[in-house]
Amino acid sequence: MKTSSQSGFTLLEVLLALAVLSVLAGLSWQGVNTLLTTQDRVTAQQNQWLVRDGAVAQWRLDWQALWVDDTGLTVPATQWDGNHLILLRRAPLRTDTLDDGLMVVAWTVRDGQWWRWASPPFHTQGAGQAAWQSAVQWTQQNQFAAQALALLPAQSWQVTYRQGEGWVNPGSSAGSIPSAVRLRLTLPASGTLSVDVARAPPSLERP
Numbered sequence: 001m002k003t004s005s006q007s008g009f010t011l012l013e014v015l016l017a018l019a020v021l022s023v024l025a026g027l028s029w030q031g032v033n034t035l036l037t038t039q040d041r042v043t044a045q046q047n048q049w050l051v052r053d054g055a056v057a058q059w060r061l062d063w064q065a066l067w068v069d070d071t072g073l074t075v076p077a078t079q080w081d082g083n084h085l086i087l088l089r090r091a092p093l094r095t096d097t098l099d100d101g102l103m104v105v106a107w108t109v110r111d112g113q114w115w116r117w118a119s120p121p122f123h124t125q126g127a128g129q130a131a132w133q134s135a136v137q138w139t140q141q142n143q144f145a146a147q148a149l150a151l152l153p154a155q156s157w158q159v160t161y162r163q164g165e166g167w168v169n170p171g172s173s174a175g176s177i178p179s180a181v182r183l184r185l186t187l188p189a190s191g192t193l194s195v196d197v198a199r200a201p202p203s204l205e206r207p
Contacts, residue, residue, distance in 0.1 A: 055114060055151035056195055059183065062105050064200040065089040068177050075132040077177055080170035084108040084139035085159055091121035104131040106139055109157045113150035114185060158184040
């Protein structure tokens with residue numbers, strides 16, 4: 001005697017199917033989570049590169065705009081005390097005039113950060129002396145801190161000047177203007193960043 005086959009699923013089959021679906025859903029979520037984590041890590045790394053490149057670009061601009069003409073100012077073009085570097089540079093052009101004045105900038109590594117301090121542009125000798133003194137006070141006593149900006153996490157740094165055919169400590173070349181500067185910045189996670197910057201030739205300097 002034949003028995004007719006029953007239609008539908010048994011309870012065991014339904015439970016087995018649910019278990020398989022649960023495993024597949026878990027594997028799918030793990031894959032999506034891995035993709036999202038990787039994307040976040042890549043985005044964070046790209047942002048770090050952008051911050052680093054922006055800081056280095058500002059360093060290059062400061063050196064390439066170094067003011068070396070003899071204008072009667074009683075402040076030097078550069079000053080290095082072993083950890084703080086102060087520069088006298090041309091101010092960025094913001095109008096249609098040929099000269100927007102000069103400004104003083106200072107760089108240092110402090111509290112785990114690479115810092116840049118900048119004065120407002122000036123046009124007179126008295127204002128230049130005041131700007132230089134403010135930069136010195138920032139390097140020594142952290143005064144005028146509102147004019148400073150932390151650009152990049154850093155542990156330490158080293159600066160050397162190009163003089164003739166070699167590289168020398170800035171402290172041993174007081175009063176002389178380097179043809180190039182070498183920066184070695186120790187970063188907390190990615191090792192040492194090394195950057196060489198040549199000073200802009202006189203033909204490219206703004207009158």
